[in-house]
Amino acid sequence: MARASVVTGLFALGVFTILAAGGIDVSFPAIGAVAMYSMTKLVLEVAPGMPVWVILLCGIGIGAVFGAVNGILVNSLRVPALIVTIGTQYFFRGLLLVFVGTVWLMEIPPQMVAFGTWSLLEVKAGNGVTVSLPMYFLAFPVAALLTWYLFNRTLMGRAIFATGGNADVAARLGYNLRKVHVFAFSFAGGLAGLAGIIQASANRMANPFDFAGTEIGVIAAVVLGGARITGGTGSVLGTVAGVLLVTVVNNVLVLVGIPSTWQRVVVGAFILIAAGFFVLRDRKQSI
Template identity: 35%
Template sequence: MRKIIQSHATEFALLAVILLISLFLSLATERFFTLGNAFDLLNTSSVNIIFAVGLLVVLIAGGIDISFAVAASVVQYVAALLLESIGGGGWISGLVIAAVLGVSLGAINALLIHRFKIISIVATIATFNIYFGLLMFFTRGVSIYNLPDWLTSRVILFEHEMADGSWVEITLPVLVMVVCVIATWVLITRTTTGRQLYAFGDNPEGARRFGINVGAMQFIAFGWLGLMAGIAGLIQAHYAQEVVPNALYGRELDVLAAVVLGGARLGGGKGTVLGCVLGVLMISITQNGLNLMGVSPFAFKMIIGAIILVAITLSNTSIERLLPFMREGARR
């Protein structure tokens, strides 16, 4: 049991913090501890979780990407235009278009990093500005409201009638999120490629000497994030029932904070899907609770900044060092 706790110390710590925050918010607000609010949290967190599992793969490989949210905005806008040009299409064609566009944008980042030896954060700052600038220049900030019926029709997976006659529901984004989470878990834990990503992120030079294809690792990591960004962009358009060019702008820091808080190390070689999901849920629960309490949204930005600092500190200081009983168990 102690070994399990030691190997998943970050996840247990996050779960404990989430429970404490939830307990406080359930006492501080009347609406937090309700089924409707819980379902809303799950539905609204789905896109960020899809982003997060994609970013997790990049962080495991030792990179960093802050352009994925803007890339998703580009994907959803271009996909909407392409779907309109082919007469509307359907879910299969929509997902294929979004996936191809997303992977392509991720591959551009990988190319800049691998071929031109640009540091990943510098390369993605550049593409962040390029993607967003091009998007706003060509769209002039005009939103798309005339979307295909299949994209705007709500797909309800589960619904429940409350005592007051209102309905709460779990919708399609949750299912897509679950599929993306499982796919990422399989990639990084059940495949040779996943083990190579961890090895490359932990020790790039050692991985290179061992025969791991460095270029392939870069393209797989950033391509996977591009794939997740493309899917998330389409799902965001489905959830919002419109395409707003700057709707996803600014989410990159929230997602980065959540993934690092979930145990992913900025230096690479470390991170789990469970920790990643718990990190996003903690951020979402905190934001939801502050909204219900009527706290200014600017306060949430300050909290995000603090979380990033704490998460980076924890990524450099193992949880075991902070918990005495774990340190003692490790010595035995």
């Protein structure tokens, strides 16, 4: 369960950053897939000896570059980020599938396998099954801490919140909107790239069609965590809680015996209820 939440969690932190800046990003699954697949292919074919930390850094770098493209486009076209990222989502995945490759890579580099199975601690369960908590799980709390630090201790975090709250006012206060947008989107892209590499290491294969359709669930998790979709609010802690909630809900529904067919109904209803709840709370506060 902890494992399932790592990739979603990294994506969610990225989405949260964008939401705080006042936009919605739906291109992160495509970015994750690009970083995952092209890095795996690169390592396999060009540089088999590349150590795993370089792979991770490169993955983050690829994600950040694609994210920066998003940021520049959002800033210069002045249209809602949702629409821009819908375009770039097609574009990025198209780039990957047309120019990089479409075949599933079932054999991934040994150093990535090692990274995927490198366990932090192992617990022998009563029935003899070894449950291990893999090392890459740490990526989620570390990224969460980093995001928390960014938002609560740095000027850039303030700038992102200010832009999300009211872009015009932020611009008049002297924040450079272009810088803020590019930074927020690169940050989210970098997290997506990291998530991609981790996904490949954990599953021991790289599938260029991976992550398609995960965007809605991740956005739902972030919104459940209290980030308002219009930007300017939210907290890292809330996002983490939202991710855990969605993961737990998905798992518990299965354990309790609610048929998996009902899952979407429940998650959809959850989003609507949460949205209604936040609206009512805001209304009370404003009175």
